[in-house]
Structure formats: C-alpha cells, structure tokens
Amino acid sequence: MSNEVLECDLLVIGAGMAGLSAAGWAASRGAKVVVVEKAEKIGGSAALSGGMLWTATSKARMNYYGAGEADLGAVVCATYPQAMSWLRERGIDVSEKMDALHGYGYQIDIIAHLQGCVALVEQAGGHVILGTSVEKLLHTPDGRIIGASTRHVDGCVDVHAASTLLATGGYQGDPELRARYIHPNARNMLLRSNLTSRGEGIQLGEQVGGEVRATNDGFYGHLVSASPSWGEERLYTMLSQYHSDYTLLLNEDGLRFCDETNGDHTNTYYTVQQKNGRALCFWDSRVHEEQATKSIVKFATPMDKFAVALEFGGAGLCSASVDDIAGFASAQGFNGEQVAKSIADFNFCCRNAWETLDPPRSEECIPYDRAPFYALVVYPAITFTYGGLTIDTAARVLDARGQAIPGLLAAGSDAGAAFGIGYAGGLALAMTFGITAARTAGWQ
Ligand SMILES: Cc1cc2nc3c(=O)[nH]c(=O)nc-3n(C[C@H](O)[C@H](O)[C@H](O)COP(=O)(O)OP(=O)(O)OC[C@H]3O[C@@H](n4cnc5c(N)ncnc54)[C@H](O)[C@@H]3O)c2cc1C
Structure with missing residues (x-):
C-alpha cells in the first residue's frame, strides 16, 4: 500500500529553534512549509531556555571563544543582525542589550518567536505536525533528496519537498552516541536539555552519504x-x-x-x-x-x-x-x-x-x-552537542568528498563544527543557520 503524499517547498524535520526559524522565515516569504516534530509539543531545548539570544561581538572573538570553524562562525556573526531585525519587525519582545559571557545579546520572548513561526507557516498554507517520526529520507536515483517518509499515529505520509532541512537538535539524548563521539564517561552524563534529541537527524543525513565530523567531541x-x-x-x-x-x-x-x-x-x-x-x-x-x-x-x-x-x-x-x-x-x-x-x-x-x-x-x-x-x-x-553533519556556509550537507548533497540542509545542533570546545550562544547558532538554510532553499 503506498503512503499518502504531501507536497511542499520546504520540509523541516524538528520544530525547535533552528527548524522553526527556518520555517517561519521561508513561510513569511511565500513558501509552503511542512514541519514534522517528534515530540507532542514544539520548541525542543529552545522552549526550556531563558531566551538569551547572544553571540560573540566580532568574528575574531567568535574564533577565539567558539573555537570552531571560522567560516561557519562568520555566518553566525553576519546573520545575527538580520535575525534581530526580523524579531523586532514581528513585534517579538526584545530586552535592552545585555552582557553574556564574551559577547552581548538580548533576552527575547522565545515562546512568542516559536509560536509566531508556527503561525507564519500555517498562514502560508503549510503545516506543523507533532508526534511524527521520520522513517527515511527520499531521494531520486541520482541522489537528490526529495523529502521524507514520515510516520504518525494516524498513518504514514511521504512529504515531497524541493528542500529538506535536518534540525533535530543534536544527539545529547542518546547515551551510546555520547559515548561514541564524546568520551566513554559521557554515556552516564546527566542531561540538561529536551529528552527527544537523540541524533536521528544526524543519522538520517549519514544514511544518504552525509559526513559526520567524528573528531568534534565538543559539547x-x-x-x-x-x-x-x-x-x-x-x-x-x-x-x-x-x-x-x-x-x-x-x-x-x-x-x-x-x-x-x-x-x-x-x-x-x-x-x-x-x-x-x-x-x-x-x-x-x-x-x-x-x-x-x-x-x-x-x-x-x-x-x-x-x-x-x-x-x-x-x-x-x-x-x-x-x-x-x-x-x-x-x-x-x-x-x-x-x-x-x-x-x-x-x-x-x-x-x-x-x-x-x-x-x-x-x-x-x-x-x-x-x-x-x-x-x-x-x-x-x-545541553547540546557540537559534532554533527558537515555543512558548508550555506547550510548544505556535505559528503565525505566535500560535495553538497542536493536538496539536503542541516542547521542548529544537527550541523557540526561551528563550535570546537568553546561556546558563543546556542540559540543564535540555531537561528542564524535556520535563516541561512531557508535562504539556500530559495527564500531570501
Ligand atoms: C535549560 C536550557 C537553557 C538554555 N538557555 C539558553 C540561552 O539562554 N541562550 C542560548 O543561546 N542557548 C540556550 N540554550 C541552548 C539552546 O536552547 C539550544 O542551543 C537550541 O535550542 C538548539 O536549537 P536546535 O534547533 O538545534 O534544537 P532544539 O531547539 O532542541 O530543537 C530540536 C527539535 O527537534 C525535535 N526532534 C528530535 N528528533 C526528531 C526527529 N527524529 N524527528 C522530528 N523532530 C525531532 C526535538 O523534539 C526538538 O523539538 C539552553 C538550553 C537549555 C536546555
């Protein structure tokens, strides 16, 4: 029996900071977006956070303190002002400027941002579907990703999309992956994050040839x-x-x-x-x-x-x-x-x-x-992991030869190497790469 089919411009897997920011950005520019979320509610770790949206004050400080790949850090610095403008334009509450570690930022009404993105998706004719798992990514014989097979309690749906974004929030919820990529002691590490980010986005990417930077054991x-x-x-x-x-x-x-x-x-x-x-x-x-x-x-x-x-x-x-x-x-x-x-x-x-x-x-x-x-x-x-799928500065998932896998994007904690063992803001990393992914999908 064939699955029901849903057509859209952008399929987003994971309704947290990266996924919903991408979805809301693209939808507000006319895209039909489908977001599938494994949990019964939106938000992931972002909804547990204090909403302190901050980043390093310059590319040099990003490199020094974030200690990740310089070109990815530069995307965060360059896109952060546009992310802030977008929040202000939409009337999301933004505090006065505050110090945060080695940077500055603003406390934003994070729930209003996430819910606002859901509203933008629905206004543009798209859907945010909760309690849904992704079985596998769909691809053409020549390797272009064209969506995913999803499973919901009501049945299976194949979502066909021009672009697919992996944004499931990293692998911190999976003890075995923590032990494999971070350290044997990390198997028993306490979890201070959402419980549902278990590396599934990274594994979906790997199954279609995406490279995982196993050397990045940062978190x-x-x-x-x-x-x-x-x-x-x-x-x-x-x-x-x-x-x-x-x-x-x-x-x-x-x-x-x-x-x-x-x-x-x-x-x-x-x-x-x-x-x-x-x-x-x-x-x-x-x-x-x-x-x-x-x-x-x-x-x-x-x-x-x-x-x-x-x-x-x-x-x-x-x-x-x-x-x-x-x-x-x-x-x-x-x-x-x-x-x-x-x-x-x-x-x-x-x-x-x-x-x-x-x-x-x-x-x-x-x-x-x-x-x-x-x-x-x-x-x-x-809280979240730094190792993940290798991406380029346009959030495209790369294979082991450094070639972009057509149609496949990753953002937030599913994408690796923006930080090394340092830290310069998880929400900003997720939101700026979510926006970047939406742009690469064609929604400037
Ligand atoms: C207590 C706490 C406080 C924090 N405070 C701050 C702060 O003040 N400032 C800051 O910058 N950062 C903060 N963070 C970190 C920040 O929340 C994360 O860096 C950010 O949310 C990561 O975004 P993301 O989109 O990658 O993941 P998330 O926001 O966690 O979203 C991932 C989503 O994917 C879903 N998902 C997982 N697997 C699947 C699947 N197979 N299919 C479909 N959906 C799936 C998850 O359920 C989740 O909804 C905090 C985190 C926590 C836990």
Missing part, C-alpha cells in the same frame, strides 16, 4: 550538583554551578586538570574526561559573595548556588578549615591529602609563582584564603 553543558530529583526541568539552571570558572576544580586524585577560567562550559568538557567523570569544586568566601550568589545574566534570579545544591541533595561542605574540606573530600572518594596540598600549592603559586601553574590559569589568579571555604562534588551535564 555545551554545565557542571551541576547531584540530586535525586534530577530531570525536573527547573533544576537545569538551579543546580548549574556557573561560577566554576572562579573556583579550583580537582579530580579524584586531588589534582587540577584544566584552566578553570576558560569557562564553566569548558570545565564541563574536561570534567567528563576525569576518573568517574566528576570533580570537587572548591572556593572561598570571596568567590562565594562575588560569584556563587550572583546571577550570570541580568534577568535571572540570584540565588546561593551552594545552599540550593545542598537543599536538593548535593554533596558539599562549608567549613572554616581546609582540613575539614580535605576530610570531606576523602569521605567522598577523593584523595583528601592531595586536595589539601593542591589548594596550598595553588595559593603559593598565586602569590609567588603564577607562571609555574600547570595547568595554567589565564584569569583570576587569586589565593583562596578567606574562610569559610566551600567544597561541592560536581558532575558534567550536557
């Missing part, structure tokens, strides 16, 4: 305290220890293993590689007052991250004595003696020999000497 995430309630979405931000870049991070052997000041997201990347994929995060009352009790972006509610971590079941200790901290570390399975030595050595180097620190410390070379002291056992939690 965006944060160090979090443990909690029996992990999985409740409100805890994704509440238990994130954003201030880890001002702390000392010690592995189970009691040793530093990274330049903490490169950022909490980078610390998360290095922590997953440590024994048992965890670390002891140590700081003093100066850092506590200046960082651990402050919010990282203006609109977030400040809270005492240590107190919240303990309230939800995290393992931590606050004490006036470093010896107590060492005892706590031993009780938690860390080398307590070495923890005390590493803290003393670090403080000595800060005062007398910063240049001998190994790993080095780029910023914040200040001794931890103001009691009380804080120690918290932290774990990496993943």
Whole structure:
C-alpha cells in the first residue's frame, strides 16, 4: 500500500529553534512549509531556555571563544543582525542589550518567536505536525533528496519537498552516541536539555552519504550538583554551578586538570574526561559573595548556588578549615591529602609563582584564603552537542568528498563544527543557520 503524499517547498524535520526559524522565515516569504516534530509539543531545548539570544561581538572573538570553524562562525556573526531585525519587525519582545559571557545579546520572548513561526507557516498554507517520526529520507536515483517518509499515529505520509532541512537538535539524548563521539564517561552524563534529541537527524543525513565530523567531541553543558530529583526541568539552571570558572576544580586524585577560567562550559568538557567523570569544586568566601550568589545574566534570579545544591541533595561542605574540606573530600572518594596540598600549592603559586601553574590559569589568579571555604562534588551535564553533519556556509550537507548533497540542509545542533570546545550562544547558532538554510532553499 503506498503512503499518502504531501507536497511542499520546504520540509523541516524538528520544530525547535533552528527548524522553526527556518520555517517561519521561508513561510513569511511565500513558501509552503511542512514541519514534522517528534515530540507532542514544539520548541525542543529552545522552549526550556531563558531566551538569551547572544553571540560573540566580532568574528575574531567568535574564533577565539567558539573555537570552531571560522567560516561557519562568520555566518553566525553576519546573520545575527538580520535575525534581530526580523524579531523586532514581528513585534517579538526584545530586552535592552545585555552582557553574556564574551559577547552581548538580548533576552527575547522565545515562546512568542516559536509560536509566531508556527503561525507564519500555517498562514502560508503549510503545516506543523507533532508526534511524527521520520522513517527515511527520499531521494531520486541520482541522489537528490526529495523529502521524507514520515510516520504518525494516524498513518504514514511521504512529504515531497524541493528542500529538506535536518534540525533535530543534536544527539545529547542518546547515551551510546555520547559515548561514541564524546568520551566513554559521557554515556552516564546527566542531561540538561529536551529528552527527544537523540541524533536521528544526524543519522538520517549519514544514511544518504552525509559526513559526520567524528573528531568534534565538543559539547555545551554545565557542571551541576547531584540530586535525586534530577530531570525536573527547573533544576537545569538551579543546580548549574556557573561560577566554576572562579573556583579550583580537582579530580579524584586531588589534582587540577584544566584552566578553570576558560569557562564553566569548558570545565564541563574536561570534567567528563576525569576518573568517574566528576570533580570537587572548591572556593572561598570571596568567590562565594562575588560569584556563587550572583546571577550570570541580568534577568535571572540570584540565588546561593551552594545552599540550593545542598537543599536538593548535593554533596558539599562549608567549613572554616581546609582540613575539614580535605576530610570531606576523602569521605567522598577523593584523595583528601592531595586536595589539601593542591589548594596550598595553588595559593603559593598565586602569590609567588603564577607562571609555574600547570595547568595554567589565564584569569583570576587569586589565593583562596578567606574562610569559610566551600567544597561541592560536581558532575558534567550536557545541553547540546557540537559534532554533527558537515555543512558548508550555506547550510548544505556535505559528503565525505566535500560535495553538497542536493536538496539536503542541516542547521542548529544537527550541523557540526561551528563550535570546537568553546561556546558563543546556542540559540543564535540555531537561528542564524535556520535563516541561512531557508535562504539556500530559495527564500531570501
Ligand atoms: C535549560 C536550557 C537553557 C538554555 N538557555 C539558553 C540561552 O539562554 N541562550 C542560548 O543561546 N542557548 C540556550 N540554550 C541552548 C539552546 O536552547 C539550544 O542551543 C537550541 O535550542 C538548539 O536549537 P536546535 O534547533 O538545534 O534544537 P532544539 O531547539 O532542541 O530543537 C530540536 C527539535 O527537534 C525535535 N526532534 C528530535 N528528533 C526528531 C526527529 N527524529 N524527528 C522530528 N523532530 C525531532 C526535538 O523534539 C526538538 O523539538 C539552553 C538550553 C537549555 C536546555
């Protein structure tokens, strides 16, 4: 029995930031768009986010902090102003300019943007279909992608399209893919994202010859305290220890293993590689007052991250004595003696020999000497992955020879290599490449 057939200009697989931005952009220029979404609601991780749409302030900073492929980073920088104009034109609420890590941005009404894109698709005669999985991509004998076979509880539909966009949000929800591409310890990593992004977009692309940059093991995430309630979405931000870049991070052997000041997201990347994929995060009352009790972006509610971590079941200790901290570390399975030595050595180097620190410390070379002291056992939690399908600057999926696969596009976390192990905004990456994909499909 043959499937029902639906015809459109652009098929979008995944109704998150990249997919809906592409769909809304193309629909507002006259395209008939079909969006298929696996979950029963739109939004993916974007709907869980705070809507801070930010990016690096220049291509040079994008290269330095994002640390991905320069030409892809340049697309984000070049398209960001157009993305902002489009939001403003449509009357989406945009805050005043705010600082964000190593860039600037705006808090946008992310839900209004996503729902507005759905409305644009429907006004132009298209559809956003929830609870739908994609079985396979359809192609002509000469390899042009012409849509996909989809399955819904009501039956199977072949969607035929001039262009097909993969935008399923990466593979962070799949433990085996995390172990394969990131690190064996990543199999057990906590997930702070939507639950449905399990690498299916990347696999659909691979099945038709798309190349996956397996060497890109980067991901965006944060160090979090443990909690029996992990999985409740409100805890994704509440238990994130954003201030880890001002702390000392010690592995189970009691040793530093990274330049903490490169950022909490980078610390998360290095922590997953440590024994048992965890670390002891140590700081003093100066850092506590200046960082651990402050919010990282203006609109977030400040809270005492240590107190919240303990309230939800995290393992931590606050004490006036470093010896107590060492005892706590031993009780938690860390080398307590070495923890005390590493803290003393670090403080000595800060005062007398910063240049001998190994790993080095780029910023914040200040001794931890103001009691009380804080120690918290932290774990990496993943938000989205950086490795994915190789694309060019027009969001076209490339094969292993670097040739574009006709009719196939990828954006957001399904597309690899825009970031290396750095980070310069996930929403902006998804939205700018969503717009880029819609343009490549012919909707300027
Ligand atoms: C708690 C939290 C806070 C965040 N805060 C920020 C922030 O303030 N600023 C920022 O820049 N970034 C933030 N992010 C990251 C940002 O949300 C993501 O980088 C961005 O949403 C990625 O866009 P995407 O389109 O690739 O994926 P998503 O937005 O996650 O969308 C992917 C969609 O594809 C769907 N899907 C998956 N598989 C299939 C399939 N087989 N078929 C059909 N559909 C499928 C998913 O269900 C989902 O709806 C945050 C993320 C989280 C979780």
